[in-house]
Amino acid sequence: MRPSSSSLDLFILTFNCAKALINVPVFSAHLYAALSQNATATNVLPDLVVLSLQEVAPMSYAFIGSYFLNPYYARFVEALNLASTRLLDHTKYGGYPESVSSQGTSSSPPPPPPYTLVRAKNVGMTSILLFARDPTSVSQIQEAECGFGAADMGNKGAVGLRVTWSDPSQRDKSTELTFVATHLAAMEWNLKKRNANWRNIVSGLTFQNPHEVLPGVFPVNEHPTPRPDTSGAGIPAPVARSLLPAGSVDSSEAEEEEEEEPLLSSSSAQLPLAQQGLTPSQAATLQDISIFKPNSHLFVAGDLNYRISSTTPPPLSTFPSFDEGSPNHYSNFIGRDQLTLEREAGRTFHGMEEAPVLFGPTYKFDILSSPKGAVNEMAVRKGVTQNGIPEVPWKFAPHRWPGWCDRVLFSSAEEEEVKVGGYDAFPVLESSDHRPVWFRASVTLGSSSESRSGSELKGGVQRKKTLPVPVDVDAWERRRIARKKEVVVGWSAFFWSTQEGAMVLGSILLICLGGWWAVRGW
Numbered sequence: 001m002r003p004s005s006s007s008l009d010l011f012i013l014t015f016n017c018a019k020a021l022i023n024v025p026v027f028s029a030h031l032y033a034a035l036s037q038n039a040t041a042t043n044v045l046p047d048l049v050v051l052s053l054q055e056v057a058p059m060s061y062a063f064i065g066s067y068f069l070n071p072y073y074a075r076f077v078e079a080l081n082l083a084s085t086r087l088l089d090h091t092k093y094g095g096y097p098e099s100v101s102s103q104g105t106s107s108s109p110p111p112p113p114p115y116t117l118v119r120a121k122n123v124g125m126t127s128i129l130l131f132a133r134d135p136t137s138v139s140q141i142q143e144a145e146c147g148f149g150a151a152d153m154g155n156k157g158a159v160g161l162r163v164t165w166s167d168p169s170q171r172d173k174s175t176e177l178t179f180v181a182t183h184l185a186a187m188e189w190n191l192k193k194r195n196a197n198w199r200n201i202v203s204g205l206t207f208q209n210p211h212e213v214l215p216g217v218f219p220v221n222e223h224p225t226p227r228p229d230t231s232g233a234g235i236p237a238p239v240a241r242s243l244l245p246a247g248s249v250d251s252s253e254a255e256e257e258e259e260e261e262p263l264l265s266s267s268s269a270q271l272p273l274a275q276q277g278l279t280p281s282q283a284a285t286l287q288d289i290s291i292f293k294p295n296s297h298l299f300v301a302g303d304l305n306y307r308i309s310s311t312t313p314p315p316l317s318t319f320p321s322f323d324e325g326s327p328n329h330y331s332n333f334i335g336r337d338q339l340t341l342e343r344e345a346g347r348t349f350h351g352m353e354e355a356p357v358l359f360g361p362t363y364k365f366d367i368l369s370s371p372k373g374a375v376n377e378m379a380v381r382k383g384v385t386q387n388g389i390p391e392v393p394w395k396f397a398p399h400r401w402p403g404w405c406d407r408v409l410f411s412s413a414e415e416e417e418v419k420v421g422g423y424d425a426f427p428v429l430e431s432s433d434h435r436p437v438w439f440r441a442s443v444t445l446g447s448s449s450e451s452r453s454g455s456e457l458k459g460g461v462q463r464k465k466t467l468p469v470p471v472d473v474d475a476w477e478r479r480r481i482a483r484k485k486e487v488v489v490g491w492s493a494f495f496w497s498t499q500e501g502a503m504v505l506g507s508i509l510l511i512c513l514g515g516w517w518a519v520r521g522w
Contacts, residue, residue: 007442007445008047010048011048013050014052014436017057026389030387034422048133050129050179051128052127063124064487121143121161128180139164141161145205148231154482156197156232157183159181162296178291180298180300183302183303185232187235189235194305198349206290222477263468292411292467308336320361322375352411361396362403362404423437
């Protein structure tokens with residue numbers, strides 16, 4: 001879909017994996033269909049692919065680290081390269097089939113995989129995977145992370161990558177991109193916490209330590225106070241306070257939220273004391289390490305968890321329908337979407353854009369063991385397939401409003417643009433109660449010699465991108481302390497809640513007993 005030689009073809013996919021391994025052939029088939037929708041004769045595959053994965057693995061594995069996550073990542077690597085190889089093959093031999101057939105055997109050696117995993121990073125159960133067709137086109141990789149949970153831990157959180165991509169055919173053409181994968185607070189009633197999660201991302205997800213980029217400017221705080229737990233974990237549903245119409249947003253809550261923490265654009269807002277004396281150059285340096293760097297394209301993808309109501313559905317509620325002829329078609333429910341309402345009101349995702357949401361709800365699906373009672377019962381019984389895969393029998397979970405939880409938003413760099421080519425969702429998958437959502441766009445490239453650097457943007461030029469909340473200069477120290485706690489929690493959960501951990505404990509116990517008997521007998 002590259003319109004000219006000076007653009008980047010980008011594909012982003014977000015998926016809440018429900019802590020389960022994906023079915024590679026199934027995922028690959030749907031991924032193939034998504035990739036083929038925007039394939040062209042000149043650019044069959046995207047230059048970069050970014051996966052935002054939430055609940056990628058059980059918490060014990062995720063808190064311990066990458067070794068236990070590698071088997072989960074490996075399946076996505078396999079699925080992407082399988083889909084990409086098939087698409088290249090079908091393009092080479094002409095035509096795009098309507099479904100994906102099984103790969104035929106061949107005596108020739110397999111070609112090299114189309115994509116290379118350039119970087120994988122996680123915070124708790126949220127991961128980001130960056131793939132490139134040409135890994136040499138990616139440089140200057142930076143990482144960032146923050147947690148929303150108790151003691152800043154990452155049971156919910158955000159993880160980011162910032163990279164420079166150069167056109168392999170024109171090395172003087174490049175652009176900087178910032179990718180954020182996140183999982184915000186769940187439950188209908190946690191609207192304020194979701195907005196607070198966003199503010200935490202803006203303030204705490206920094207790609208360099210503020211104390212290092214501005215040495216001596218801020219007082220050293222080796223034991224910063226943990227931020228409040230905004231993960232929403234364990235918070236019960238509130239008692240109904242009013243008879244709000246189903247699907248409405250409690251505006252009083254949002255107003256209270258603004259009063260609790262005004263935005264920097266508000267006349268009542270004040271910078272933290274340590275930042276009040278910053279020079280314009282120092283303030284610009286601080287912004288440049290945040291996600292709101294002016295000359296960097298920003299993409300945020302994840303399970304954002306915004307719903308269509310701030311209360312749970314009462315019995316016999318009318319849910320969205322996928323039947324285009326129904327008066328309850330899902331297009332009649334998207335107007336209740338909390339994310340759109342809050343974003344347009346200036347309470348969350350400030351300055352971000354989103355392509356039109358034309359697909360149906362992506363959450364919450366109950367996967368059924370038989371067609372009986374399924375929303376798509378007739379299609380399942382008839383053996384209807386999507387992308388060559390039989391439909392999964394499902395219905396909406398009755399205790400949650402169906403919603404568009406899984407989203408991709410973006411903000412283009414100054415003087416450059418993002419042209420959206422596709423924004424859609426996968427069919428229902430058997431392994432999760434969420435549907436994956438994908439996004440494809442063309443990103444214009446500036447000339448390396450002509451594009452203004454971050455430092456050049458600082459001097460006397462009014463920036464279009466402005467920080468809605470101040471940068472947390474102690475975020476790196478908070479995260480360092482939280483990571484130590486995650487390792488302790490992860491290993492504790494591993495030993496007491498997994499089969500592998502039980503085997504290790506059993507082996508240790510047997511060794512100790514054997515040693516005791518040996519010493520006693522000796």
